[in-house]
Amino acid sequence: MEQPIPHLPKPDENMPPDHLLLAPGRAMRTHFFLNPGSYEDYPLYTNGIEEASRNSPTWYHSYHARHGLLVWLISGEVSYRIEKKHYLVRPGLPLFIPPGYEYYFETTEQCGYQKFVAFFQGVNLPSILETLKLNQPIQLSLPQTDPLPRKLRLLRILIRRRPPDHIMRNAGLTMELLMTLSEAIPRPQEKSLFLRLACEKLCGNFEHPESIASIAWTLGMNERTFTRLFRAQMNQSPHRYRMQRRMESACELLTRTGFSVKEIAFQLGFCNSFYFCSQFRREFGMTPTQFRRNSGQKKNSVTTPSC
Structure with missing residues (x-):
């Protein structure tokens, strides 16, 4: 069994398991639930924001974190221990702790600190954290001017007001927070993790396409927030991106298969071949039949070398 940190007194039997209840200062924590189980099946949301000053x-010692936690220091410093690894949390160096981890924190010789702690929940939280590479404890480097504290305060306002229609705004802000953390993870150059997940969803099944609203729900946000984030990074709407990918698939099918135009339209999720043909003409300036004929002519014009 690990020994307590040397410069702190060892709790005795008459002392509670943590020192938070005895420590001078204030801690304000709010919960999103209107009643127990209100949002048990919701994909993603922030359940509470704690603003603590000591x-x-x-x-404090937690043996099994029920939430995902984001710790953001406004001032001072706090030492965290997670599975025998230590993290010194200071302003600009936030710490993220996924659900299920045992963690312990204590003040340093400075003693005083002011911090925000966000508590994340949702049935899709584990898969979202895995996609965003936040499925293990990680400390990041963010500038003190980062808007993250402002978003935490806004979330706290939404949580305190507790109107049912604010859950979507809560979920959207929560996803933005997690993506901000994910994008701060040092990694080789690659497509944004949010874009990778969004693009996979948009192009996953053309025959039975998932609605934009449903994709946004899966990612824990409303359609408006999803569209705004996607457009900001891709300079086009999710609808436009999906249509371009469908047209690319149409060209591939027209060139490499013998499927009829009607069959291709069905495979790509168009309600009928007439709508498919009109979209194809708008994209390429010709009908699918003309495109197939031109592609065939180009193939036939290539001669096979003699032996």
């Missing part, structure tokens, strides 16, 4: 030695 000015004396403080410690």
Whole structure:
């Protein structure tokens, strides 16, 4: 069994398991639930925001975190221990802890600190964290001017007001927070993780396409937030992106298969071949039949070398 950190007194039997209840200062924590189980099946949301200010030695031990936690220091410093690894959290160096981890934190010799702690939940939280590479404890480097504290305060306002229609705004802000953390992870150059997930969803099944609203719901946000984030990174709407990919698939099918125009339209999820042909003409300036004929002529014009 690990020994307590040397410069803190060892709790005795008459002392609670953590020192938070005895430490001078204030901690304001709010919960999103209107009643137990209100959002048990919701994909993603912030369940609570704690804004804590302490000015004396403080410690706390959690044996199994039920939430995903984001720790953001406004001032001071706090030492965290997660599975024997230590993290010194300071302003600009936030710490993210996924659900299920045991963690312990304590003040340093400075004692005083002011911090935000966000508590994330949702049935899709594990898969979202895995996609965003946030499925293990990680400390990141963000500038102190980062708008993250402003978003945390806005979430706290939404949570305190508790109107049912604010859950979608809560979910959208939560996803933005997680993506901000994900994009701060040092990694080789690659497509944005949000874009990779969004593009996979948009192009996953053309025959039975998932609606934009459904994709946004899966990612824990409303359609408006999803569209805004996608457009900001791709300079086009999700609808436009999906249509371009469908047209690319149409060209591939027209060139390499013998499927009829009607069959191709069905495979790509168009309600009928007339709508497919009109979209194809708008994209390429010719009908699918003309495109197939031109592609065939180009193939036939290539001569096979003699032996």
